[in-house]
Amino acid sequence: WLDTAKRDWSDEVLAACKLNRSHMPELIEGSHNSGTLLPEVAAQWGLPANVIVAGGGGDNAASAVGVGAVNAGDAFVSLGTSGVVFVVNDSYRPAPENAVHCFCHALPGRWHQMSVMLSAAACLSWYCRLIGVEEAQLMEEIAALSAEEKAAAPVFLPYLSGERTPHNDAGASGSFHGIRHSANRAVLGYAVVEGVAFGIADGVRVLRESGTQIQTASLLGGGARSPFWAQLLADILKINIVTHKGGATGGALGAARLAALACGKSEAEVCMKPETDRVYTPDAAQADYLAARYRQFGALYRNELSFRRHQD
Structure with a gap:
């Protein structure tokens, strides 16, 4: 469903599958801040509640x-x-x-x-x-x-x-x-x-x-x-x-670098x-x-x- 050239969902392909953007998650660049850990996950792992989750990559x-x-x-x-x-x-x-x-x-x-x-x-x-x-x-x-x-x-x-x-x-x-x-x-x-x-x-x-x-x-x-x-x-x-x-x-170093970018580096x-x-x-x-x-x-x-x- 992704229009790779536009880095966005394809409305045409979604419509062909009887879907629309409301069915899809928000797209985030790999080096951007997608939000923070869920409070219950942060508590379970003993981490602060404001830990940023980067978009990441393959x-x-x-x-x-x-x-x-x-x-x-x-x-x-x-x-x-x-x-x-x-x-x-x-x-x-x-x-x-x-x-x-x-x-x-x-x-x-x-x-x-x-x-x-x-x-x-x-x-x-x-x-x-x-x-x-x-x-x-x-x-x-x-x-x-x-x-x-x-x-x-x-x-x-x-x-x-x-x-x-x-x-x-x-x-x-x-x-x-x-x-x-x-x-x-x-x-x-x-x-x-x-x-x-x-x-x-x-x-x-x-x-x-x-x-x-x-x-x-x-x-x-x-x-x-x-x-x-x-x-x-x-x-x-x-x-x-x-x-x-x-x-x-x-890949592990690259993921850490994407996290650093998401945190403002x-x-x-x-x-x-x-x-x-x-x-x-x-x-x-x-x-x-x-x-x-x-x-x-x-x-x-x-x-x-x-x-x-x-x-x-």
Whole structure:
């Protein structure tokens, strides 16, 4: 029922559902004061009666506030269970044909686009459980692979839960393509990590096709602990990838910052970017090799989709 561009209820859609504004709650910006705790809740929790409740935000919008992604062009990549590319816009820029999400940001006058892949670091967790190795140990083995070993690695499709952006395809599935006798657990692990990075690249590609440009992105989530994965993302996405010191860059910090804003603090005081740990810049020497594997990645999905349609 929300007209996202106007940040207001849509009277037309409400009427189509035989509803009107009297049936809807008041809309509040994420950084605004929505009221105070109910007296009985404040008493139960032993808190003062005047505790302000901020409008708040969803997990990714709150994470953006936590990492200081608050101005147009600010972006982050999250390598958690799922994979997210989040970029701030100063206008409403939907691209539903490629399953790009477009929502109001948790801050006034801004929107955000997101690409979402359903299985990102979850693919690595799945593979490590399958072969009985710790993720940190496997990432060390992957980082030690030679260029020749990586070039001969299978190509992995990371669609263990179907896929959202850009395919919007619940029937998509994961696969290894091109396994040979020379493949060992590190080589297959590299294929998994690379396949997830290619899935992220698909999201960045459709964001760019919608007119959104990304030059630099913070890296969040469990995958941010891996320098190898961070550098691979920089090489594939051809953007700078920034990691930050400390772990307090996520949704909980963003929610606390929204609360501070609702209590009268300014964005300049509250929404700083956390201290940079390291900046990973694209390695031009990897461009041709990765571009060829990315083309193969895309062709494998298209062939698999064509096969499923033929079967249907």
